[in-house]
Amino acid sequence: MLVVAKAPVAGLAKTRLARDVGFERAAELAAASLLDTLRASAEAVGVASCHLALTGDLRAAARSDDLASALAGWTVHKQRGPDFASRLAHAHLSMPADRAVVQIGMDTPQLCAADLVSAGDLTGEHDAVLGPALDGGWWVLAMRDPGRSAGLATVPMSSPTTYDDTWRALEHAGLRVGPTSELRDVDTVEDAEAVAHQAPDTEFARAWRDR
Template structure:
């Protein structure tokens, strides 16, 4: 994959944590409301929206930390084309927290502050990502975007070393956001708050986000709802 760095744009790295949208591998909490394949189709749509938002954010360097077999993914051809515009690095680590910490360390090798997001917030458009990256640069420290379910959707660091603490934070709980903020504060970070977003974990989340967002994801939700049995 190409390395997308230039002298133009916001001097930061936008890091996307992503997994191949394969049935039974991605977005498993969307079942049984959606079938495993439908859940993977929604994951693919959300990722396509996210990659597009990153490409149009004006952030200088774009990285995807990837896991899974792209050839088996839903919408694999579209994703392959989109990912060609990113630096692709493998996820490393046993737990999700370890993979997050390692991805921050790997992305920081470009020498720029890192704003990390996932593939669960397709409504996070280019303007929000640009504002979030700019706030990270202005505060010169740390930004954290809370999720409505108590987690978080974005983490920006000017120094990658505090990311190591993510390996010790319980993930996917109603207190993950607060625990992450506390852990970062213990590392000496002054954490600035980004807007609260709903991340797509459940079927209700998917419907909520589809109502407030227009893109691949909202169209995929509408199509699946249209074809759902009465």
């Protein structure tokens, strides 16, 4: 498992959502979402096989103590690169080349371990597996060989065509690409309400209800 995430620091995390709920509140929600993501990842493969590629300072983050506890046993890497696409490619390239990698972000707190295991299992049939998000991006990328992920650095991220652009970049690299299930990213108040309703027992849903 590879989680690519930003430390949930007020003013830096969930900035679109912060326009409606405030910077401190957005950071708390981002922290809850990250905690759900870490939990699902650990349940899927065990902490010894979990990696976090991080940008930002967790010591300044909301719920920093909870995050530190959740990351016990994880391997944590610092993100490298001038933009998110480059940092994403570097994160994959830093992973062991002899094992498939399932990579996610921190914007889908409703995911469960079974979603991650299913994406990983599909690498038996495909070189890469991509899960679409409702906003045109993607929520998961599973790679049979993470060493073949350099093309990710060329993909425009955070756009309505990121999923399609990523699919094409992977195919251009000679990879056989397959899909997995669709999930909804949390970027707006509408997203947050829908995801909290869908997964009411998550840290994210509890944080959303406490507003």
